[in-house]
Amino acid sequence: xxxxxxxxxxxxxxxxxxxxxxxxxxxxxxxxxxxxxxxxxxxxxxxxxxxxxxxxxxxxxxxxxxxxxxxxxxxxxxxxxxxxxxxxxxxxxxxxxxxxxxxxxxxxxxxxxxxxxxxxxxxxxxxxxxxxxxxxxxxxxxxxxxx
Numbered sequence: 333x334x335x336x337x338x339x340x341x342x343x344x345x346x347x348x349x350x351x352x353x354x355x356x357x358x359x360x361x362x363x364x365x366x367x368x369x370x371x372x373x374x375x376x377x378x379x380x381x382x383x384x385x386x387x388x389x390x391x392x393x394x395x396x397x398x399x400x401x402x403x404x405x406x407x408x409x410x411x412x413x414x415x416x417x418x419x420x421x422x423x424x425x426x427x428x429x430x431x432x433x434x435x436x437x438x439x440x441x442x443x444x445x446x447x448x449x450x451x452x453x454x455x456x457x458x459x460x461x462x463x464x465x466x467x468x469x470x471x472x473x474x475x476x477x478x479x
Contacts, residue, residue: 391460398456405452409445417441 420437421430 394460398460409449413438413441413445 417434417437417440420440421433424433424436426433
């Protein structure tokens with residue numbers, strides 16, 4: 333999806349030519365300066381607003397991708413943990429009750445998966461709190477910095 337940028341409405345105005353001479357008085361020049369400063373501030377605020385909206389969209393996109401990835405990973409981990417738990421139950425001594433063996437295996441795999449999930453959440457949290465990479469508006473790709 334191509335990224336489009338809106339332009340502030342101050343960019344579309346036609347500027348009047350500046351005629352400095354004896355016919356233009358100081359109050360008119362000050363008024364024109366005030367108008368130009370207000371136009372400049374309006375343009376800067378418009379660009380700031382666009383930048384904030386762009387960053388918010390970037391954060392939302394990252395968060396959505398992280399949530400989808402977490403759901404897919406959770407499904408995979410559940411399936412892998414179930415298979416691993418049955419394998420561990422098979423390796424335990426067979427003198428114990430088979431249900432107890434499966435309970436011990438599932439508990440062991442559950443503790444390992446919980447620890448791995450905690451580590452992953454810590455890493456994702458630190459990634460979300462760091463600043464996103466700058467985006468080149470022309471290509472809509474992250475800018476890479478050569479070290």
